[in-house]
Amino acid sequence: MAASMRLLVRRVIRLSHRNVNVTAAGLPGRSGCCWAPSSCRCFSDAAGDKNTHFGFETVSESEKAKKVYKVFENVAQKYDVMNDAMSLGIHRMWKDMLLHVMHPQPGVRLLDVAGGTGDIAFRFLEYVRSQQERQKRRVARSMQTPSWQDISNNYSTEEEDGPQESTAVVCDINKEMLKVGKQKADSMGISAGLSWVVGDAEELPFDDDQFDIYTIAFGIRNVTHIDQALQEAQRVLKPGGRFMCLEFSKVTNPVLARLYDTYSFQMIPVLGEVIAGDWKSYQYLVESIRKFPDQEEFKGMIEDAGFYCVRYYNLTGGVVALHSGFKL
Amino acid sequence: MFRNVLGRLVTDTVRVHRYVKSAPVIQRLTPTSVSVRSVSDVKDEVQQSFDASLLEFLVCPLSKKPLRYEAETNELINDELGIAYPIIGGIPNMIPQEARLIQKDTDTSTTPTQG
Numbered sequence A: 001m002a003a004s005m006r007l008l009v010r011r012v013i014r015l016s017h018r019n020v021n022v023t024a025a026g027l028p029g030r031s032g033c034c035w036a037p038s039s040c041r042c043f044s045d046a047a048g049d050k051n052t053h054f055g056f057e058t059v060s061e062s063e064k065a066k067k068v069y070k071v072f073e074n075v076a077q078k079y080d081v082m083n084d085a086m087s088l089g090i091h092r093m094w095k096d097m098l099l100h101v102m103h104p105q106p107g108v109r110l111l112d113v114a115g116g117t118g119d120i121a122f123r124f125l126e127y128v129r130s131q132q133e134r135q136k137r138r139v140a141r142s143m144q145t146p147s148w149q150d151i152s153n154n155y156s157t158e159e160e161d162g163p164q165e166s167t168a169v170v171c172d173i174n175k176e177m178l179k180v181g182k183q184k185a186d187s188m189g190i191s192a193g194l195s196w197v198v199g200d201a202e203e204l205p206f207d208d209d210q211f212d213i214y215t216i217a218f219g220i221r222n223v224t225h226i227d228q229a230l231q232e233a234q235r236v237l238k239p240g241g242r243f244m245c246l247e248f249s250k251v252t253n254p255v256l257a258r259l260y261d262t263y264s265f266q267m268i269p270v271l272g273e274v275i276a277g278d279w280k281s282y283q284y285l286v287e288s289i290r291k292f293p294d295q296e297e298f299k300g301m302i303e304d305a306g307f308y309c310v311r312y313y314n315l316t317g318g319v320v321a322l323h324s325g326f327k328l
Numbered sequence B: 001m002f003r004n005v006l007g008r009l010v011t012d013t014v015r016v017h018r019y020v021k022s023a024p025v026i027q028r029l030t031p032t033s034v035s036v037r038s039v040s041d042v043k044d045e046v047q048q049s050f051d052a053s054l055l056e057f058l059v060c061p062l063s064k065k066p067l068r069y070e071a072e073t074n075e076l077i078n079d080e081l082g083i084a085y086p087i088i089g090g091i092p093n094m095i096p097q098e099a100r101l102i103q104k105d106t107d108t109s110t111t112p113t114q115g
Helices: A002-020 A026-035 A061-087 A090-102 A119-142 A148-156 A175-188 A226-236 A254-276 A279-291 A295-304 B002-022 B031-037 B040-054
Strands: A051-054 A057-060 A109-113 A167-172 A194-198 A211-217 A237-248 A308-315 A320-326 B068-070 B075-078 B083-088
Touching: A051 A061, A051 A279, A057 A061, A061 A090, A061 A175, A061 A254, A061 A279, A090 A119, A090 A211, A090 A237, A090 A308, A090 A320, A109 A119, A109 A226, A119 A167, A119 A175, A119 A211, A167 A175, A175 A194, A194 B040, A211 A226, A226 A237, A226 A295, A237 A295, A254 A279, A295 A308, A295 A320
Parallel strands: A109 A167, A109 A211, A167 A194, A211 A237
Antiparallel strands: A051 A057, A237 A320, A308 A320, B068 B075, B075 B083
């Protein structure tokens, strides 16, 4: 069993060397289905369901959603541990970078889609709270020698903290991931300004023009119809709202690319098996990264959805890209 | 002394039973919070307060129309389409496939009484 797995992995590495330079249009992926580890499922549904990729496999679109759900249902409990193990803790830096670029001010409303265990939402609330404290300290410092006018003003505006309340809504299609996130929040004692909703990124249960910031961190590659998710993001954002997406992308440096591929296909499924007891889910993870469009193509997709001033930041040499766009 | 031990045993088992019913996965790091939150009344209150603030921007994903919170069945009702979204553990489940169809003739208690 282990020997055949090793053969498999070697085959996949050879595959990935070829796939790295291919800009992921759907076509090379479909030809890759012959090499797929499990039985090739290139059937097309009688109802005219289109085919899409699930890692290096080809599946029907309705199946992909179910399979992705299964993957995250299986990994939910060990998700955070695995993230730390696989990325050697670097994922924390990526998420901190997202918050740094976002630079949220107190009083904004965040929607974190595919937020699962709530990493972004927690960081957001912490950031905003530290911002608020900084503001208060600044005000207190300037109030060291108050005039009579200032003192009387202060008495009348004591309840200003009300409208400054920032809220974060975490939306995910998977109940298990949200459950883990909610438990984390309860254990950390964070409940104010945090809400959890089970929802589909392609069909968000939110009204138009509601959120100041929409984030999706390491989730959009699992969505079956990425353009629909982008259109929904466009819909729920307020005019002037910001769309931010953290996702694994194409590594620019060829040496680093080789190292990254070797690490992805050799180490990550093994870690998955050892820590979470699930090889296949992590095999899917690394394969889905290879199938996702590269930085420029994804930028084009975001612009097609109607966002302006779209730009991306490469993190860790292109391993992760942070895309940002505005709804104007 | 035995009475104290017995009393503690009884309350602990009651706590464990209550907590097991309401939360299948238990965080071992917070034993204190377990004893505080094991009272099911507190949990229900917490669930309800989550809901109210969300209703400002939560809508039906299919029709994008506002929803009505039904306290008895703990569901969010879209009267227009006649579907109800369940709320499990304080988290509303807004996936259309998981929504329940409201039978208009049998469910008289949920028929809208709008003016």
